[in-house]
Amino acid sequence: MKIAVVCANGKAGKLITKEAVERGFDVTAVIRGENKTTAEKTITKDLFDLTKEDLAGFDTVVDAFGAWAEKELPKHSTSLKHLCDILSGTDTRLVIVGGAGSLYVNPEHTVQVMDGPDFPDIFKPLAAAQGKALAELRERNDVNWTFISPAGDFQADGERTGEYILAGEELTLNDKGESIISYADYAIALVDEIEKGNHIQQRISVVRK
Numbered sequence: 001m002k003i004a005v006v007c008a009n010g011k012a013g014k015l016i017t018k019e020a021v022e023r024g025f026d027v028t029a030v031i032r033g034e035n036k037t038t039a040e041k042t043i044t045k046d047l048f049d050l051t052k053e054d055l056a057g058f059d060t061v062v063d064a065f066g067a068w069a070e071k072e073l074p075k076h077s078t079s080l081k082h083l084c085d086i087l088s089g090t091d092t093r094l095v096i097v098g099g100a101g102s103l104y105v106n107p108e109h110t111v112q113v114m115d116g117p118d119f120p121d122i123f124k125p126l127a128a129a130q131g132k133a134l135a136e137l138r139e140r141n142d143v144n145w146t147f148i149s150p151a152g153d154f155q156a157d158g159e160r161t162g163e164y165i166l167a168g169e170e171l172t173l174n175d176k177g178e179s180i181i182s183y184a185d186y187a188i189a190l191v192d193e194i195e196k197g198n199h200i201q202q203r204i205s206v207v208r209k
Helices: 011-022 075-087 121-137 183-196
Strands: 002-006 026-031 041-044 060-063 093-097 144-149 153-155 164-167 180-182 202-208
Touching (some): 011 093, 075 093, 180 202
Parallel strands (some): 093 144
16 A cells, blocks of 8 residues: 655654554655655655655655644644645545544534633644534535544653543544553554545544554
């Protein structure tokens, strides 16, 4: 299986690349500068400069783009639209590293995590930008996309336990009442989805077991 990881030098991208390489997949890191990943193959290009030809032949493209500065937040939408546009009408899967703020907290799916009174103000702009990108993604029926939300506490340096709970659109807690997952366990879940998942045009979520 041929996998391209866009923004592979980021914290999530590096771990996803490592997980896929260690499973024996043919992995290409899409990066802007020096290759800091375990992938031997690279495409050195800005995400917005990628073309249909660049991504031709890949079974799956992973979108590990992230932006946190307020002026950069609209790129969550524009970068995802660009990737969708160049993959439109192909059989290539697009698997997106999403956020937790847009997960629902009620069965009617009318209230999201970011709407809660305890949701930190500092994260609201990011959650809103990621939620907007997901809403726009839901309008695309020309791309084989899967959006994977992490748990509420997404730990960059958390331990790799090798276990997780696969959930759906609603915020899910583990047996300890936690909504937590490490980047390493998230990478396992994402590569599992690439390998054997079939959640096409769906948002799913993962939490530590």
